[in-house]
Amino acid sequence: MARNLGGFLVLFLAIAICEAASIFQPISDSHRSAALELFSPTDGSFGSLEDTYEALRTFEILGIKKRPDISTASCQSVSETLGSSTSSLKDVFHALKVNNILKCKVNDETFQGVAKRLKAVLNDASSLLDFYYSIGSLVLIKDQNSEVDVLLHDADGVFRSIKALSQSDGRWRYSSNNPESSTYAAGLALEALAGTVSLASSEIDQSLIVTLKNDIVKLFDSIEKYDDGSFYFDEKLVDAREHQGPLSTTSSVVRGFTAFASVTSGIHFLDVLPKSVDVGNYKFVFEIVLHDSEDKNVYATGGQTQVPVFVTGLIKIDNAEIAVLDSDHGSVETQKKLDLAGENAVSLSANHLQKLRLSFRLATPRGNIFKPHQAFLKLRHETKVEHIFVVGNSGKQFEIILVKFLGSTDFLGLVEKFFYLSGRYDIELTVGDAVMENSFLRAVGHVELDLPEAPEKAPRPPPLAVDPSSRYGPKAEITHIFRSPEKRPPQELSLAFLGLTLLPLVGFLIGVSFFY
Amino acid sequence: MVKTTSKDTQALFHSLRSAYATTPTNLKIIDLYVVFSVFTALIQVVYMAIVGSFPFNSFLSGVLSCIGTAVLAVCLRIQVNKENKEFKDLPPERAFADFVLCNLVLHLVIMNFLG
Numbered sequence: 001m002a003r004n005l006g007g008f009l010v011l012f013l014a015i016a017i018c019e020a021a022s023i024f025q026p027i028s029d030s031h032r033s034a035a036l037e038l039f040s041p042t043d044g045s046f047g048s049l050e051d052t053y054e055a056l057r058t059f060e061i062l063g064i065k066k067r068p069d070i071s072t073a074s075c076q077s078v079s080e081t082l083g084s085s086t087s088s089l090k091d092v093f094h095a096l097k098v099n100n101i102l103k104c105k106v107n108d109e110t111f112q113g114v115a116k117r118l119k120a121v122l123n124d125a126s127s128l129l130d131f132y133y134s135i136g137s138l139v140l141i142k143d144q145n146s147e148v149d150v151l152l153h154d155a156d157g158v159f160r161s162i163k164a165l166s167q168s169d170g171r172w173r174y175s176s177n178n179p180e181s182s183t184y185a186a187g188l189a190l191e192a193l194a195g196t197v198s199l200a201s202s203e204i205d206q207s208l209i210v211t212l213k214n215d216i217v218k219l220f221d222s223i224e225k226y227d228d229g230s231f232y233f234d235e236k237l238v239d240a241r242e243h244q245g246p247l248s249t250t251s252s253v254v255r256g257f258t259a260f261a262s263v264t265s266g267i268h269f270l271d272v273l274p275k276s277v278d279v280g281n282y283k284f285v286f287e288i289v290l291h292d293s294e295d296k297n298v299y300a301t302g303g304q305t306q307v308p309v310f311v312t313g314l315i316k317i318d319n320a321e322i323a324v325l326d327s328d329h330g331s332v333e334t335q336k337k338l339d340l341a342g343e344n345a346v347s348l349s350a351n352h353l354q355k356l357r358l359s360f361r362l363a364t365p366r367g368n369i370f371k372p373h374q375a376f377l378k379l380r381h382e383t384k385v386e387h388i389f390v391v392g393n394s395g396k397q398f399e400i401i402l403v404k405f406l407g408s409t410d411f412l413g414l415v416e417k418f419f420y421l422s423g424r425y426d427i428e429l430t431v432g433d434a435v436m437e438n439s440f441l442r443a444v445g446h447v448e449l450d451l452p453e454a455p456e457k458a459p460r461p462p463p464l465a466v467d468p469s470s471r472y473g474p475k476a477e478i479t480h481i482f483r484s485p486e487k488r489p490p491q492e493l494s495l496a497f498l499g500l501t502l503l504p505l506v507g508f509l510i511g512v513s514f515f516y
Numbered sequence: 517m518v519k520t521t522s523k524d525t526q527a528l529f530h531s532l533r534s535a536y537a538t539t540p541t542n543l544k545i546i547d548l549y550v551v552f553s554v555f556t557a558l559i560q561v562v563y564m565a566i567v568g569s570f571p572f573n574s575f576l577s578g579v580l581s582c583i584g585t586a587v588l589a590v591c592l593r594i595q596v597n598k599e600n601k602e603f604k605d606l607p608p609e610r611a612f613a614d615f616v617l618c619n620l621v622l623h624l625v626i627m628n629f630l631g
Binding site for chain 1: 541544545549551553555556559560563566567568570
C-alpha cells in the first residue's frame with residue numbers, strides 16, 4: 001500500500017512538472033471510452049506486441065477493467081517471441097512488458113534462455129537502444145521470475161558504456177557513431193542506467209552516480225515552458241532522425257528520471273495521504289519547516305509550492321425516488337423508485353394542488369455525503385418551454401427537490417411561472433461535478449400536469465428562443481453577378497470604319513495640297 | 517424635255533463652278549475643311565446605324581466634335597470673308613485665334629464627355 005501510494009506521489013510530481021499551473025483535468029469516462037475506441041482489437045489481438053503493450057498499459061492507467069479479451073492471442077505471441085532465438089530485442093522487450101500485465105504462463109527455461117541471450121547482447125552492445133532493450137528486458141525478467149539469474153557482474157562497465165554516449169548538455173546520443181544528441185534518448189538512457197543499478201550484483205561506483213546526477217541537472221536546464229506555465233522537454237533538432245513530439249520526449253525523461261530516482265534513493269517519498277482523503281479538490285502545499293529550531297540560524301528556507309490535486313471517484317446514488325404529494329396533508333399519492341444509473345421512463349400525473357418531490361442521495365466511495373457542484377432539474381413542456389430548478393439539499397434528506405405546482409403560499413408563483421400550460425412535461429435531471437466520474441444528464445420520464453385555465457391577464461409563454469445559427473450562422477454565399485458585356489461589332493468592321501473616318505482627312509489634305 | 521432639263525442643270529453647275537472659282541483660296545480651304553468635318557461625322561453616323569449605339573458617349577463625342585468644329589469653321593469663314601462688311605475691321609489673324617481658342621474649349625468638353 002505504502003509503495004503504491006509512493007508510486008502515486010511520484011506520478012503526481014511527474015504530473016506537476018508537466019501541468020504546474022494549468023488546470024488538471026481528472027480522468028473521466030470520456031477518456032476511457034476514447035481509449036477503448038482507439039484501441040480496438042482485430043481478430044483477438046492488437047497486432048504487434050508494442051501496440052498490445054500500449055493498449056494494455058493505457059487501459060491499466062485509465063483503470064479500465066472491462067478491457068477486450070486478448071490474452072489468449074497475445075500470450076501465444078509472447079511465448080513465441082520469448083521462445084524464439086531470432087526475435088528482435090525490441091520484440092522481446094515488449095513481449096516481457098505485455099507479460100508483465102497479462103501474467104502469461106512462461107516457463108523458467110524460456111526466461112533463462114532469454115536472460116542468457118540478453119546478457120550476451122549486453123556484452124557487445126554499442127548502441128543506446130541495444131542497452132535500453134536488453135537492460136529493460138532483464139529488469140522485467142527479474143520482476144516476473146525470481147528464479148532466473150539476471151544480475152550483472154560487470155554493472156560498472158555497462159554503466160560506463162552507456163554513460164560514454166552522454167553529451168555535455170545532459171542529452172544522449174543513440175550510438176557512438178551518430179553525432180545527433182537527443183533529449184528523448186536521455187530519458188531512455190536514464191531508464192537503462194537505473195536498470196543497470198538495480199541489476200548490479202555489487203554496489204555501483206558512487207562517483208558514477210554523482211556524475212550522472214550532474215547530467216540530470218544539466219538536462220533540466222533545457223526544460224521549456226508553455227504559455228500556460230506547463231513545463232516540457234523537447235528535442236532541439238526538430239528534423240532529427242527519430243524525432244519524437246514534446247509529449248513523448250517529456251514522458252521519456254520523466255520515466256527515466258523517476259526510474260533513476262527510485263533506484264538511487266535520491267527522492268523522498270511523502271507517504272502522507274491520510275485515510276480521510278475522499279473525492280474532492282485538494283491543494284498540496286509544500287513548505288520547508290526546520291525541525292530543529294537551532295537550524296534556523298544555519299539554513300534559510302522559503303518558498304511554497306502548491307499543487308492542485310483532484311481526487312475523483314464514482315459517486316453512489318441511492319434512495320432515488322420521485323413522488324407526487326398531496327399538498328395539504330403531505331400524503332403520498334404516487335411514488336416511484338428511480339435508478340439514476342440506468343434509464344428511467346416514469347410517467348406521473350399531477351394537478352395544481354399537488355407537489356412533486358424528487359429525492360436522491362449521493363455518497364462518496366468512502367460513504368460520506370457528496371454535494372455536487374451542479375444539480376438541476378429541468379421540466380420541458382411539449383411547446384419546448386423549459387423550466388430549470390436548482391436541486392437544493394436540505395438537512396438529512398440530502399439533495400431534495402420540491403417542485404410545488406401549487407403551495408398555499410406560492411400558488412400563483414409557480415402556476416404563473418408555468419404559464420398555465422397544461423400537458424406533458426419531460427423531466428431531466430443533471431448532476432455533475434469535476435470530481436464525480438459518473439456525472440450525468442438523464443431523462444427521468446415525464447409528468448402530465450393539469451393546471452387551471454389561464455386568467456385573462458396571465459403572462460404569455462416567452463416566444464421560442466431563436467435558433468442562434470439562423471441569426472449568427474453563415475449566410476448563403478453571395479456569388480457576384482457581373483453584367484454581361486455589351487455586344488461589340490466584329491473587329492474587322494470597326495477597323496474598316498476607322499480607315500473610313502480617316503479618308504475625309506486624307507481628302508482634305510490632298511485638297512489643301514492643290515492650292516499650294 | 518428631259519434633255520433640256522439636263523442641259524439646264526449642267527449650265528447651272530457650270531455657272532456655279534465658275535462663280536466659285538473666284539472665291540479666295542483661304543475660303544476654299546475652309547470650305548474643304550467643313551466638308552471634311554461633315555463627312556467624318558456622317559461616316560460615324562453610318563457606323564452607329566450598322567453597329568448600334570453602344571458606347572453612346574463616344575458616338576456623341578465623335579459626331580459633336582465634327583459638327584462643332586464644322587460650325588466653328590463656318591464662323592471663321594464668315595469673319596475672314598472680305599465681302600462681309602460687318603467684320604471689315606477684324607484682322608483675319610484675330611479670327612483664326614478665336615477659331616483655335618473655341619476649338620480648344622470645344623475639344624476639352626468633348627474629351628470630358630468621351631467617358
